[in-house]
Amino acid sequence: MEVDWAGATAFINDRDTGERLKAFVFVATLPCSQLSYAEATLSMDLHSWIIAHRHAYEFFGGVTQIVVPDNLKTSVTKHTRKELVLNRAYREMADYYHTIVMPARVRTPNDYI
Numbered sequence: 001m002e003v004d005w006a007g008a009t010a011f012i013n014d015r016d017t018g019e020r021l022k023a024f025v026f027v028a029t030l031p032c033s034q035l036s037y038a039e040a041t042l043s044m045d046l047h048s049w050i051i052a053h054r055h056a057y058e059f060f061g062g063v064t065q066i067v068v069p070d071n072l073k074t075s076v077t078k079h080t081r082k083e084l085v086l087n088r089a090y091r092e093m094a095d096y097y098h099t100i101v102m103p104a105r106v107r108t109p110n111d112y113i
Contacts, residue, residue, distance in 0.1 A: 001064040003028045003053065005044055005072070012040065024048075028056035035060070049074045050093050063097045068104060076103050 006027040011020050023040040026049070030036075037056040041048040057063050069075040078085040086094070086101055094101045 001028050001056065001060075001066070002031055002068045003056070004070045006038070010040060026052035026056075028053070028060075030060065030064070044074065046074050046087065046089055050089065053093065057097065063099055065099060067094065067099055067101050069101065071103050075101065079103055 004027060006025045010023040010025060012023045013020055021042060023042060024044045026039045026041060028037045037059045039052050039055055041052060053067070071079050073087070075087055075090045076085070077087055084103065086103075090101065
C-alpha cells in the first residue's frame with residue numbers, strides 16, 4: 001500500500017459556524033489494482049496519519065504486507081542510503097498490524113543526471 005498526503009491543501013466549510021477550515025487529503029493506493037482510499041483530515045499530525053491508515057485497512061478489508069510512505073516526518077525520522085529510522089509511533093503501528101514500512105527511496109542530485 002502506497003500512502004501520502006495528496007496535492008494542495010483543500011478547504012471545507014463548517015456548517016454550523018460558516019468557518020472555512022483547512023483540510024488535508026490522505027491517499028492510500030494498492031499499486032497492482034490501483035484501488036485507492038482517500039480521506040480528508042483537519043490535521044497532518046501523527047494521530048491523523050495513523051487513524052487514516054486504520055481507516056484504509058478497514059476500507060480494503062485487510063492489512064497489506066508492505067506500506068510505502070513518502071519520506072515525510074510523520075513516518076520517517078531519518079532515511080539515508082545507510083540508515084532508516086521510523087517515527088516511533090508509526091513503527092509501533094506497523095508492528096501492531098504485522099506489516100513492514102519501506103519508505104520511498106531517497107533521491108540524490110546524482111539521480112537526476
